[in-house]
Amino acid sequence: MAKLPKPEELGKIDYTPPSTGWMDTPVEFKPGYFCNAAKEKNLAGLHMPNARTWSVKDEDWKLPDNWKEIIMEGLRERLEKYRSLRIFMDICVRCGACADKCHFFIGTGDPKNMPVLRAELLRSVYRKEYTTAGKILGKFAGAREMTIDVLKEWWYYFFQCTECRRCSVFCPYGIDQAEITIVGRELLNLLGLNIDWIMGPANACYHKGNHLGIEPHTFKSSIEFFLDDIKTITGIDIEPSFNRKGAEILFVTPSGDVFADPGTYTAMGYLMLFHELGLDYTWSTYASEGGNFGFFTNNELAKKLNAKIYAEAKRLGVKWILGGECGHMWRVLSQYMDTWNGPADFLEVPKSPITGTVFENARSMKMVHITEFTADLMKHNKLKLDPSRNDDVRLTWHDSCNTARGMGLLEEPRYIAKQVCNNFFEMPENTIREKTFCCGSGSGLNASENMDMRLKGGLPRANAVKYVHEKHGVNTVGNVCAIDRATLTTAIDYWSPGVRVSGLHELVANALVMKGEKTRRTNLRFEPLPGVEQVDDDQPEEE
Amino acid sequence: MKLDQILEKNKAVILQGWVEIILKAYPDETSRFIKSRKDRFDNPVGHAISTGVEGIFNCLVEGGNERIASFIDDIIRIRAVQDFRPGQAVGFMFQLKSVIRDVVADDLARQDAGLVRELLEFESRIDEQAKLAFDIYMKCRERLYELKTDEFKRNTFRLLQQANLICEVEGQDASAN
Numbered sequence: 150m151a152k153l154p155k156p157e158e159l160g161k162i163d164y165t166p167p168s169t170g171w172m173d174t175p176v177e178f179k180p181g182y183f184c185n186a187a188k189e190k191n192l193a194g195l196h197m198p199n200a201r202t203w204s205v206k207d208e209d210w211k212l213p214d215n216w217k218e219i220i221m222e223g224l225r226e227r228l229e230k231y232r233s234l235r236i237f238m239d240i241c242v243r244c245g246a247c248a249d250k251c252h253f254f255i256g257t258g259d260p261k262n263m264p265v266l267r268a269e270l271l272r273s274v275y276r277k278e279y280t281t282a283g284k285i286l287g288k289f290a291g292a293r294e295m296t297i298d299v300l301k302e303w304w305y306y307f308f309q310c311t312e313c314r315r316c317s318v319f320c321p322y323g324i325d326q327a328e329i330t331i332v333g334r335e336l337l338n339l340l341g342l343n344i345d346w347i348m349g350p351a352n353a354c355y356h357k358g359n360h361l362g363i364e365p366h367t368f369k370s371s372i373e374f375f376l377d378d379i380k381t382i383t384g385i386d387i388e389p390s391f392n393r394k395g396a397e398i399l400f401v402t403p404s405g406d407v408f409a410d411p412g413t414y415t416a417m418g419y420l421m422l423f424h425e426l427g428l429d430y431t432w433s434t435y436a437s438e439g440g441n442f443g444f445f446t447n448n449e450l451a452k453k454l455n456a457k458i459y460a461e462a463k464r465l466g467v468k469w470i471l472g473g474e475c476g477h478m479w480r481v482l483s484q485y486m487d488t489w490n491g492p493a494d495f496l497e498v499p500k501s502p503i504t505g506t507v508f509e510n511a512r513s514m515k516m517v518h519i520t521e522f523t524a525d526l527m528k529h530n531k532l533k534l535d536p537s538r539n540d541d542v543r544l545t546w547h548d549s550c551n552t553a554r555g556m557g558l559l560e561e562p563r564y565i566a567k568q569v570c571n572n573f574f575e576m577p578e579n580t581i582r583e584k585t586f587c588c589g590s591g592s593g594l595n596a597s598e599n600m601d602m603r604l605k606g607g608l609p610r611a612n613a614v615k616y617v618h619e620k621h622g623v624n625t626v627g628n629v630c631a632i633d634r635a636t637l638t639t640a641i642d643y644w645s646p647g648v649r650v651s652g653l654h655e656l657v658a659n660a661l662v663m664k665g666e667k668t669r670r671t672n673l674r675f676e677p678l679p680g681v682e683q684v685d686d687d688q689p690e691e692e
Numbered sequence: 693m694k695l696d697q698i699l700e701k702n703k704a705v706i707l708q709g710w711v712e713i714i715l716k717a718y719p720d721e722t723s724r725f726i727k728s729r730k731d732r733f734d735n736p737v738g739h740a741i742s743t744g745v746e747g748i749f750n751c752l753v754e755g756g757n758e759r760i761a762s763f764i765d766d767i768i769r770i771r772a773v774q775d776f777r778p779g780q781a782v783g784f785m786f787q788l789k790s791v792i793r794d795v796v797a798d799d800l801a802r803q804d805a806g807l808v809r810e811l812l813e814f815e816s817r818i819d820e821q822a823k824l825a826f827d828i829y830m831k832c833r834e835r836l837y838e839l840k841t842d843e844f845k846r847n848t849f850r851l852l853q854q855a856n857l858i859c860e861v862e863g864q865d866a867s868a869n
């Protein structure tokens with residue numbers, strides 16, 4: 150009689166993964182890991198190639214016959230155009246320093262989510278085409294042919310990278326996997342292979358000005374809605390202006406701040422701060438989106454969507470631009486905007502009208518991050534603050550990947566946070582600042598159908614949050630990113646319930662003592678301030 | 693020897709064996725990483741597994757049931773999103789049995805009736821907690837679907853509010869968050 154397997158052996162059989170080499174392990178599309186395919190109308194709306202209806206789960210992705218030529222030609226072009234790409238293809242010594250630094254590897258345990266392997270997906274094809282060893286030795290030299298399976302594998306894993314750049318911090322050569330992913334996605338887009346969660350917002354932004362496709366009058370009335378709430382809470386009337394020519398400053402923020410909770414409280418914070426300062430600024434219903442989902446598609450689309458910011462600044466004749474709390478918006482602005490759509494020589498070097506500080510760092514780009522602006526106000530004692538209004542907040546700080554690693558914005562937000570909040574606790578050193586962990590939903594991967602994947606990717610971040618929650622009673626994670634506000638809320642709800650997410654200017658506005666305000670009884674979320682008896686939520690107190 | 697003495701004496705071996713079995717579910721590179729990296733923030737999965745199994749084991753031996761749920765939760769919450777099927781996700785609880793059986797095999801061979809009874813009792817305790825693990829698993833999966841709807845609501849609430857599609861707007865606004 151054949152030997153019977155032990156029960157525990159039976160139990161483990163089908164989840165022990167194959168032990169074949171990575172090149173021979175074909176990609177398996179697991180539900181919850183990937184996003185839906187870009188819809189035909191969104192591809193067509195942006196004049197992307199190969200607009201058609203297709204589904205990720207179908208065998209046939211409806212590619213043009215010469216798809217391989219297109220990919221190889223696209224790769225050749227990019228190798229010529231971006232010297233960094235060729236270097237990244239050539240110099241990796243496979244030391245493994247980056248291997249365990251990716252939140253998706255840590256959360257999924259899938260080796261192909263090790264940054265070094267993610268890069269190999271593209272590098273192996275490069276080797277076959279461009280290196281002698283690869284041409285002759287093939288697999289033995291880590292080289293392989295471009296096939297439809299390889300293409301699908303690219304798609305699966307390049308849309309499992311949030312372009313967060315954490316891995317690059319640990320690479321002795323500074324190899325930036327985010328840039329490899331960016332190029333990988335560009336190549337895929339040559340065949341119309343995007344996800345709809347990126348293509349939809351990008352298309353809406355192109356035609357209507359913002360990711361949700363909100364028309365100007367709705368954009369305006371959304372902001373006016375906040376004014377009612379602000380009036381109820383502070384008793385103060387605010388009258389912001391829209392598309393006003395001759396204003397000194399144009400203010401641009403991600404549309405998430407205007408439409409998605411809890412970003413909306415941050416938007417109320419901007420309105421209150423600017424009113425208190427008497428700032429000569431305007432909103433724009435044309436440049437109504439700071440975010441840029443083109444950046445997750447290709448260079449051309451990113452540039453196109455970004456162009457409206459300078460164009461609007463020029464049309465309105467403002468002196469400089471102030472930008473709200475966002476992550477990838479700032480990566481695009483600080484690293485690309487000037488090169489793509491500059492020089493903005495029709496603008497002046499930004500200078501705070503309140504403190505006189507000249508923002509030398511923005512001399513060329515002409516756009517200032519709101520935390521630079523507000524930190525400067527606080528440094529000069531220009532704001533009257535009552536941090537005790539935030540005494541129920543036990544705050545920790547999440548550095549958003551793009552602002553931290555993409556533009557080095559580390560101190561200003563912390564400085565502000567500590568001015569407006571008496572209880573501040575850092576997360577462990579290897580999870581903050583340059584080494585910060587991604588929310589797991591960046592670079593357009595904040596869809597709903599890949600929620601399992603997002604939660605896995607959010608684990609390392611949320612795990613550190615849970616630690617300070619248990620150790621210090623932290624109940625709020627502050628950040629300056631619209632995608633964090635939307636998605637970290639979800640990830641933390643899962644991994645560390647009882648902690649919520651807040652934008653920085655929400656906390657600023659709660660602490661801000663405004664001229665002529667009535668005694669405040671609630672914060673911007675209509676919750677009673679510390680020390681105030683329960684407020685009747687159904688009927689917020691009217692003046 | 694009594695069972696609890698055997699378990700106490702062999703604790704390190706049992707825990708190591710249990711962890712090994714749990715890690716078999718991951719590819720080699722990954723289980724090497726999970727095992728070797730000690731920092732709990734660099735390696736949250738490894739930390740949850742190692743502290744979790746020890747906590748569960750201690751609670752089972754000492755009979756302290758209050759904290760066991762949180763240790764099980766730490767492990768299951770991860771497995772609930774790591775594409776294990778439900779049975780596989782909670783299966784690690786049952787795998788403790790085989791690890792322990794291996795350890796007590798020699799003593800059992802001496803046909804110690806008292807020990808057999810103790811072992812069966814201990815295994816029933818594991819079964820009880822495995823049911824709890826299954827409940828936690830189900831709650832995690834339900835939570836995942838709730839989170840999708842919550843996120844959708846947060847993203848659309850303001851627009852619906854403006855379109856007057858939501859009544860009693862102000863009260864809901866405050867309580868929805």
Ligand code: SF4
Binds near residue numbers: 252
């Ligand atoms: S850029 Fe971020 S998501 Fe992409 S491989 Fe590196 S660590 Fe992972």
Ligand code: SF4
Binds near residue numbers: 240319320324
């Ligand atoms: S750390 Fe840099 S050199 Fe080392 S494997 Fe990763 S990408 Fe290659």
